Amino acid sequence: MKKLTTILMMSLTAGALLSGCGKNDSAQPAKPEATPAPVGVASKIVVGLDDNFPQMGFRDAQNQLVGFDIDLAREAAKRLGAEVEFKPIDWSAKEAELNGKRVDALWNGLTITEERKQNIGFTAPYMENRQIVVVVASSPIKTKADLAGKVVGVQDGSSAVDAVQKDAAAKSIKELKKFADNVTALMDLTTGRLDALVVDEVVGRYYTAKKPGEYLVLDENFGTEEYGVGTRKDDTELLARLQKAMDEMKQDGTAARISTQWFGKDIVK
Numbered sequence: 001m002k003k004l005t006t007i008l009m010m011s012l013t014a015g016a017l018l019s020g021c022g023k024n025d026s027a028q029p030a031k032p033e034a035t036p037a038p039v040g041v042a043s044k045i046v047v048g049l050d051d052n053f054p055q056m057g058f059r060d061a062q063n064q065l066v067g068f069d070i071d072l073a074r075e076a077a078k079r080l081g082a083e084v085e086f087k088p089i090d091w092s093a094k095e096a097e098l099n100g101k102r103v104d105a106l107w108n109g110l111t112i113t114e115e116r117k118q119n120i121g122f123t124a125p126y127m128e129n130r131q132i133v134v135v136v137a138s139s140p141i142k143t144k145a146d147l148a149g150k151v152v153g154v155q156d157g158s159s160a161v162d163a164v165q166k167d168a169a170a171k172s173i174k175e176l177k178k179f180a181d182n183v184t185a186l187m188d189l190t191t192g193r194l195d196a197l198v199v200d201e202v203v204g205r206y207y208t209a210k211k212p213g214e215y216l217v218l219d220e221n222f223g224t225e226e227y228g229v230g231t232r233k234d235d236t237e238l239l240a241r242l243q244k245a246m247d248e249m250k251q252d253g254t255a256a257r258i259s260t261q262w263f264g265k266d267i268v269k
Contacts, residue, residue, distance in 0.1 A: 044083040045238070047073050048103030051088040052181045054206045055262045056109040068262040072126075073107045075254060076245040090180075092157030095119050098232055105242070106230035109200055111159035113225075121233045123243045125226035125269050126255070130201045131163040133218040134208060136189060141196055144220045148172035150195035153185040160198045163222040182207070190214070198222055202263075226269070 049057045049069070057067040065086050077084035089097045094110075097103050099119065109129065112122050135141045141150065147169055154160040156178035164170050177194065179185040182203055188194040197204070201221075208215040229246070231239045249255040256266040 044085055045073075045077055045080070045105060046085045046087050046103045047105050047107045048087050048089040048094060048097050049106070049108035050091040050181070051086075052183055053108055053200075053203060055202055057086070057107075068258060069107050069109065071258045071261070072246075072249070072255065073105075075249060075258070076242055079245040079248065080241050090157075091155070092180075094157065098230065101232075104231065104235070104238060109202065109227050110230050111225045112228045113159065113162065115162070116230070119233065120230040121235065121239045122228040122230055123239065123246055125228050126246060126250075127227040127267060127269055128224055129227055130224050131160050131198050131222035132201045132204045133221065134186075134189065134197045134199060134204050135195070135216050135218065137214055137216050139195070139216065141218070143218065144169045144222075145172075147196055149174050151175045151177055151193075153177045153179055153188060153194045153197045155179055155182050155185065155199070158200070159225055160200070160222070163225070164198050167222055 049065075051057060051059055051065060053067070055067055056069040057065060060066045070086065073084055073086070087103055089103065091108075094106050095116075098106055106120070109127075110116075110122075111129070112125060116122075133141075133144065133147075141147060144167070150173060152164065152173050152175070154164060154176060161176070161178065164173070164176060170176070177185075177188075179188070182197070182199050185194060185197050185199070186207055189197050204217060208217060229242055231242070246255070250268060255268045259266045259268050
């Protein structure tokens, strides 16, 4: 009997201990959940660009990315409290790079067109540009009409392609030859494999000024266009924040200062 009583007491004691442990565990406070990052706040903005497009975005003698658009983008990112990364891309595939989320913005002399608006969200225009015609100084070509039967070069994926194709002069051109970049096109122009080059004025003037007397810019051009910053159409938060930063830069004179550094005057729209 005594043995049975002892066993019973030991069982009750163990049960009480186990019950106490269970009660203490259930009283433990739940661990707080991690606070999510604020929605819409980007810590880094990846900018896609053609790194051979002076004076907008190109590489200097030290192979560093420099240019008007580079400085604008850096200043805008600073105001947004974000890091900026510049990613050279195939400019003819820029929309695929953007919508494939390999870049967040296109900021490199991007012309605003109705066609591009279908797939890209644009800021308000910040610069005007023309598509000029460059020939060698000895060329007999003096007007757009003289391009009849000639081989004309353009950068593939650039707005120069559309500008030429929409012009009446396009019907008489022998061939519209597309190049990966304008530097290669200018080389072909110099060697005679190309009769003329249609190019953004900011680029064409830069290269022709470096070799005075070698090239001639025609008085006629293929139209005026406007540059804007492009984002994915559904990325309205980034677009709005970039627009706000650009507006502030125009108002406080920062954009004008950067423009004067690169072009000698304020050409910001």
